[in-house]
Amino acid sequence: MDHGNELGEFLRARRALVPPEVAAQPTGPARRVSGLRREEVALLAGVSTDYYVRLEQGRERHPSRQVLISIARALHLDDQAVAHLLRIGFPDLHPTSAPVTRVAAELQRLLDRMAGVPAFVVGPGQDVLAANAPATAVYRGFSAFDNLLRMIFLDPVARDFYLDWDQAARTAVRNLRATAPDAVERTEQLVGALSLRSPAFAALWAEHDVGPRTTEVKRFRHPEVGELTLHFESLTVVSAPGQHLSVYSAEPGSPSEARLAALTSPTTRASAADPAR
Template sequence: MDHGNELGEFLRARRALVPAEFADRSPDPARRVPGLRREEVALLAGVSTDYYVRLEQGRERHPSRQVLIAIARALHLDDAAVAHLLRIGFPDLHPTSAPVTRVAPELQRLMDQMAGVPAFVVGPGQDVLAANALAQAVYRGFSAFDNLLRMIFLDPVAREFYLDWDQVARTAARNLRAAAPAAVERTEQVVGALSVRSPAFAALWAEHDVGPRTTEVKRFRHPDVGEIALHFESLTVVSAPGQHLSVYTVEPGSSSAARLEALASPAHDSVR
């Protein structure tokens, strides 16, 4: 992650994603610029083209909040992207606590007592810091249950395991960027390793998309029990900055519920 001109890189990447018609321009087959031109963003935001160019080039380092909000509207950013824009625009106003990588014994005990619910703790850079037995059983097919980004982008079983791999990969990259301010050093390590080894990750990271992953339905093809759909929820661990408790629940009476129960059974453990 290059912090030299993070704001400019973000603006350029997001400008390229906005369709030209959002600037009241008719589609032009001869148009060479993907997305909006700089002058179009400036016009929509109500600032001079020269000022906007200086923002992208990193020659203007002190934009006002009003200017950034106006640019966010011009780029049609959602709430998560606006929050990210303000963080990188005003880094001194968003101090962060040092992330905690040790999982409290009480939290581990809570997960262990959730016998029928897969649960695990994710920390800086999407490292898996702790997990209960059922969560480990869900991810049994991977070479290691250690870092969600490494598993998704580098483990060869991932594209078979995740039925919606493309969406999972995009969501994971967006979530990593959303969590980056809370764990800059570890995020840089993960981004550096993945960018070299995974062209898919490098392409997604270059889009500068951002969005915290809080709840969704995840569809897996488990090597032991077959296809299973689980509802994912991410809960902030208030006592440990940078940690999130991830839990999976299942629709009662569904085929996924029966398959999850099979994973949780002592008979399944004995077979393994």
């Protein structure tokens, strides 16, 4: 991560993702870039080309909020990407607290009492800080239930476990980008390690796509019970900056509900823990 010009990197990456026709710009064989040209973004945003070039090159460090909002419109950024743009454009206005990596005893007790409901706490860099027994059962096929990014990109079982691995990978990287300003050191460690070992991660990270993970439907192929379609919900732990409580649930009466119940029952967990039973 180059914090010397994070704003410029973001603008360049997102400019390359905007098809010219979306921004009503001419296309044709003479065009040598897939996205927008710098002068086109400048024109659409109502700023001079020289000023926009200086922004991308890191020579202009103090853009106004109005200018960034205009550029965001030119780049067709969604609300989440706009929020990220403003955070990196005005870092002094978005102070962050040191992330908390220790799970409070009260939260751990809550996890343990959620019988039959897979739940776990994710910290900076999508590290799994705590999990209850049902959540551990869901991810039992992995070599370790420790970091969601490592699991997705480096564990060989991931591509079979996630029925839509491409979507899971993209969502995880978008979420890492969204939370990066709150956990710079941990993010740098992960980006360095994953980029060296996973070309897929490196390619997705270079896109500068951003979006915090809040709620979605996940589809797994579990080695013990088969396909699971689960609703995922991420809840902010207000008392612990940087922590989120992740919870899975199945549609009532669905095959996934029956399979999840079988997977997370005390008898099944005991059998998995003691193969000799």
